[in-house]
Amino acid sequence: MFRLDADPTLLLETEEQRQLRVVLSDLLAETCGPETVRQQTESPRGYDEVLWHRLAGEIGVHGLALPEEYGGAGYTFAELAVVLQETGRVLCPAPLLPTVVLAGQSLLSSGDRQACARWLPGIASGALTATVAGFLHPAQVTAERGPDGWVLCGEADFVPDGEGADLLVVAARAPDGERLFACEPDATTCDRTARRVLDPTRRQGHVRFRGVPADPVGEAGQAPAVVDAVLDAGRVALAAEHVGGSAHALDATLEYVVHRTQFGRVVGSFQAIKHRLADLLVAIEGARSASAYASACLAVEAPELPVAAGAAAVACTGAYRLATAEYVQLHGGIGFTWEYSAHLYVRRARADEALFGTGDDHRLRLAGLLGLTGCTD
Amino acid sequence: MSGIPEPAEFRAQVRAWLTGVAKERTARQEWGRGDDSVAVFENWTEAEERAHTDRIRDWERTRYDHGWGALGWPPEYGGRELPSYYEQLYRAEEDAFDVPRRTEVFPVTQQLVAPAIRIWGTEEQKRRWLSPMLRTDELACQLFSETEAGSDLAAVRTRAVREGDGWILRGHKVWTSGARIATWGVAVCRTDSDVPRHAGITVFLVRMDAPGVTVRPIRQMTGGSSFNEVYLDDVLVPDTDRLGPVGEGWRVTLTVLAAERLDSGGLGLDNADRALDLARHLPRPLTGGERQQAADLFVRALVQRLIGLRVTSALAAGREPGAEASVGKLHATATMRATTDLVQQLLGPRLAADTGEWGTFAWTEHLLGAPGYRIAGGSDEIQRNILAERVLRMPKEPKGAER
Structure with missing residues (x-):
């Protein structure tokens, strides 16, 4: 245990x-x-x-x-x-x-x-x-050894910065097993299309490989383990970003509610508002703790990393969801405008959950890692 | 670092000492055997409470006499002046040994009342009270809440009137745990009704066996009794037992309450772990939703522990802990509720009717006890006010008509 x-x-x-x-x-x-x-x-x-x-x-x-x-x-x-x-x-x-x-x-x-x-x-x-393809979402990329070396064929979707990144690290099916490849594709063998995205601050693309020359990275069969490690690192990285984004949402909301006056009082003097921001603080301090622990585990390559990364993902996606929802709601009408920044944070919080999984995805994975499954035989 | 052992070295020393005086807990208690109590508040008769207290006290004395109690205190109080973090290091080791589990009156005496005496007591009081309390020869309970002063503690009406070189206390306190076995009660009293209410409060230590002190158990929603009401009927208290200056009692009280908030961050973790064990051992596969619910409880408990560690490490580094020190109790009560919810889902009818099966109906004690901690030690709502006003610096609650 x-x-x-x-x-x-x-x-x-x-x-x-x-x-x-x-x-x-x-x-x-x-x-x-x-x-x-x-x-x-x-x-x-x-x-x-x-x-x-x-x-x-x-x-x-x-x-x-x-x-x-x-x-x-x-x-x-x-x-x-x-x-x-x-x-x-x-x-x-x-x-x-x-x-x-x-x-x-x-x-x-x-x-x-x-x-x-x-x-x-x-x-x-x-x-x-640089970016990775075929890591986060099921993709159909195959690698074949051609006369001039390895080439990649197939497609990968939802690739972060997929349209613009110089270097692509691709998980592909090779004849001798799942393997990583690196390539710097150009338009002669690769179609890259930017997707319209929920979060404009984090682009995604669709990539079609049409015989892209690529160099193998690491050994054949090694890709699944590397992909797992990279996903954990990604979860820990997002957790840190979410702590920062949530803290901004709290700061901006606090700043607003202690100046906005309604009913002859600043709205931040109402207990209905104070208690909600107190709850948000509780969630953010939890997220901060989980993120710090996961970062420490990644830094020292601790064996607890998969659990720590999953726990940080649960705590931090949850806090970010709450923080961004309150960011909009406690600003009232202004929070719902295009000009105000709150929606950019809502977009980031929700789009990020599609990268490495929602809170519930992480919970399910954690349950497996921790044996929280009841008797299954 | 003169005389302060490295943490790893210290832990090894603790282990070595414990091995000589206590039995190691069996590797891991076998699931389905042994004590299945998950009571949040113990339900003991007075005789049982005394017996348990004696057992715990014996162990605390052994610790103290061998230099493993009062770790953070100066040598004149039997301590070693180690950083406060070492108490946690000690406890982490002690967890692996079969020693009595401390009931509430012990942390109240050692972690809440003794530090307040150190801050507010006279030299004579420190000499008289600190070592006996740290050694638990004397045990202290809190005479704080009253029927008309719950969340609004500064509304206390228990009167203390000066008479000669002493005071006469008259009033009625409620929700005191450990009142039956404590030797001292820390009483928050009104000594002046003609000044703004926070300025009219004074704190006294009252001998629980003094004439006029009557303790009556309160039967709580669990069906059992672990709290008491305490009647103070013209109890004579010498002025030498007054803690802090006359009229400064509110600040003394806040010292105790702050320590209580800090001390409550670990609540509910044992039972959360036990509920997770239930999720592992349930004799059927968990549904997807149940797995998510169990994992969510795991994350809550982990986060609660991490917050505690952040507080400890900030203290260890000589820094004032930040917001993390104030959120612990709200995390703890949320963990306790999530524990109930998971167990409810996993046990279904066996939580509602007793089939006699080990580790099932026993959870009703948790279900019925957990709500108590959302009220005790500063209700969830008061905790939120504190976070909003003291940490987030939001405007204070408007006061009602009385001062």
Whole structure:
């Protein structure tokens, strides 16, 4: 049975992490305000490429959790989680999740040193954007060995940043088993179509592979284990983003209700409002704790990671749902307008649940991991 | 780090000591055997309560006498001045040993009342009370709530009137746990009705065997009695048993209440674990919905533990814990309710009628006891007010007509 034996100091922010948070929130306040986020999502690539390079170059965000031998800074996921909380707080549309977390972790988890040496330095420096295909949703991609090496055929849908990412790490069926491949497709062999999306700050695409030249990553048959590890990393990353987004929703709502006056009182003086925000605080503190624990488990590669990641996903998707619903509701009419930011957070919260699963999906998975199934024989 | 052992070293020392004085709990209690009680509030006769208390007290004295009690206290009170986090480290080890489970009067004495005496007591009072309370030679209960002063505790009407070098207490307190076995009661009294009500309160320690003190059990919705009402009929209390300055009793009270909130974050976890064991052992496959419900309870309990760890580690690092310190009790009561809901779903009719089967109808004790903790120790609604006003800094509740 699962036993919580965490070193409590891992749940506490270090001084270094606090400084990182301050630097980052200053930079994002200057470059990623609500208006600029909207403008960025309407730009051709969907995010601010100047900011992307500042994040990679000035702060070293992309390489933070990557090993030094591949151009990274050699910190852990606990530091990256600080970054994701802050980018999640402002809905920064830069594709850090697909590039650094999903593609980056795929390459690292594969243990393929050659592939890591080839691609990770580009990810660390910000030169490359990347994503994964065939990981999150069932896809039909097959790999065949042709006269000039491996080629991929088939299609994958709902690929994060699927239209624009430079590098695709693809889980494909090869003759000798499920295997990962890396490719930088171009239009001659690959059709990439942006989907219309619920959340404009996080693009998704449909990718059709028509004989895309690709390089194998890792060993044949290894893909399912790597995919599992990457999904757990994705869950932990989203949990951190959700803590940031939920905290923003609480802050913005508090700011509104202590100034808005109705019936001759600020509405924040009504117990009906106070108790709802108190409940939201309770949910967010729970989410923050679960996220910190999951990040710590990922950072030290603890065996509890699958449970910790699932628990963080349950706690954080739940808190984010509640936070974004209250964000709209407690702002009244203004919260329902297009101009106000609340709906962007509703969109992010709900669209994210389609990435790695809803709270109920995670609960079902956890029940299996923990044997909460009754007697099944 | 002079004299403070590393956590791992400390845990090993605790283990070594415990191995010499207590039996290790059998690897894992076998499902379907042994005690299946999940009572939230014990239902004991006075004789049973005394017997249990004596057993726990023997163990607490052993701990204290060997230097494993009062860990965070200075040597003059029998402690070792370790960071408060070490008490949790100690408990994590002790969990693996078969030692008596502490009833409420023990944490009330050691974690609530003793720290308040340390802050508010005179030197003479500290010398007189602290070591005996930490060693549990003396046990203290809380004489706080009254019939007309529940959530609004500052409305207390129990009067304390000065007479010579003492005070005469007269009033009626309710919802006191441990009143039958406590030697001292911490009484929140009104000493001045002519000043704003928070300024007219003073706190006294009352000997529970003093003439005029009458304890009557309250029968609660579980059918049993673990709380009492306490009548104070012209009880004489020497001025040397007054805790804190006259008229400053509200601040003394808040000290105790804050410690109580911090101490309640672990409530309900044992029973949540037990309900999860039920989900593992139920003699049929769980439906998808039941699995989700069970996993949800697991997450709640895990999160509640993590919040506790965050509080402890903040304290260990010498930082004031933030919002996490105040949300613990609301998490705890929600966990208790979710436990009831899961068990209800899993047991169906066996929760409503006693078939005599182990570990089934016993859950009615949890079902009926859990609502008590949403009211005791600051109701859920008061906890929300505290979060909204003190943590989120929202406007205070408007006061009614009385001061």
